Amino acid sequence: MFFYLIFLWRLDKNERESFKNVFRHFLWGAFGAVILGVIFSFFFTSTIQMFITNENILAFTGAVFIAPVVEETTKGIYLLRTSQKNYFDNITDGLVYGGAIGLGFGMTENLMYFIQYDETFIQWATLVFTRSVFSAVMHAIATATFGAFLAKAKFTNSGKKYVYPVIGLILAMSFHFIWNLTLSLEFTYLVGIIFMIFLIVSFLIIFNLSIKEEEKLISNELFEELNLMGFVSGENKIGNIFQRRIIFFENKIKNKQFLNFATKLAFRKFQARNSSGKQQEIYLSEIEIQRENIKKLIEKKS
Known part of the structure; x- marks a missing residue:
């Protein structure tokens, strides 16, 4: 699971999150979400x-219907x-934070299955493979989907912002439901793998x-900053303002710190336009901070 994490x-190439923050979400999935999941389940x-006394039906209901709702x-x-x-x-x-939570949850759930399983070694090995390669990844993708829709909602000013989280959670539960259903029925195992x-x-x-x-957003947001902050002179042209990990000064010196400041500036400009109230004020303040950081860096280089 740590390799997956x-x-x-x-995978995040533009503004990679602090690994400390990502790992904290992994731990929530591994412990907090599991504990709450056990309680609610x-x-x-x-x-x-x-209402249901048949053990087989009860187990099926728990795995296919209760688990997706509670765990997601x-x-x-x-x-x-x-x-x-x-x-x-x-x-x-x-996607990153949601995926980290899902991987943490999948790790703990897998350990519980591995310890309790008492069939033959071949069956146990098959279980380890299936749950390590697919089940834990399912948890990651399901929660990552919810995270993506939360992000979409955060920077949407229309009434849709209240709909996106619901859609994300329903999709997460649906992915979980389909996977658990295919595992619960013997003849659909291959369908689940596919x-x-x-x-x-x-x-x-x-x-x-x-x-x-x-990358498109960063390029567009930085375009209007070029003349404002003096990145380009009248005699020089920069054909590609942003290219994955490279932003050039007038003298075309690659600078990782400059890339970091410029990327944050671009994101904050977009976020300020798509937020309001106190949150918008915070973003506007950070825009000025990043502009000042870039100016100081340019002065230091010149």
Whole structure:
């Protein structure tokens, strides 16, 4: 799971989050969400037992219906808090933080399954493979989906901002429901594997598209800063303002610190336009801070 976490964290190319923050979300998934999940699952299962006495039906109901609702809710609670933080900037952040929570939850859930499983070694090894490759990743993608919709809602000023989180949570629960359903029915196991492969490929494509959209946003936001902050003289032209990890000064010296300041400036400008009230004031203040940082850096280089 730690390998998955590092891979997910490094997918963010433009404004990579603090690994400390990402790991904190991983820990919430591994402990906080699991503990709450056990408590609420016990409550719902105990309630349903008053109406369903057949153990097989009860187990099926718990896995297919109760687990997706309870677990996606307990994982998502922490994301709701995170979405209000200033460092929660964009859809990519939602994918990263949500994915980290899901991986943490998947790790603990897998350990519980591995320890309790008492069948043959071959069956145990198959369980380890399936849950490590697919189940934990399902948790990551499901919660990442909710995180992406929370980010979309945060920077939407229309009434849709209240609809996006609901859509994200329903999708997360649906992914979870489909996976658990295919595992619960013997003849649909292969369908579940195909579904997960499709989900993983789709997630990677969406993540890549999110990064590319960020690059366009950064390029557009920085364009109006060029003359304002003196990045370009009348005699020189910069054909590509932003290119993944390279922004050039007039003298075309690559500077990682400059890239960091300029990227934050671009995001804050976009966020200020798509927010209001106290949050907008915070973003406007950060815009001036990043502009000042860039000016000082340019003066130091010149």
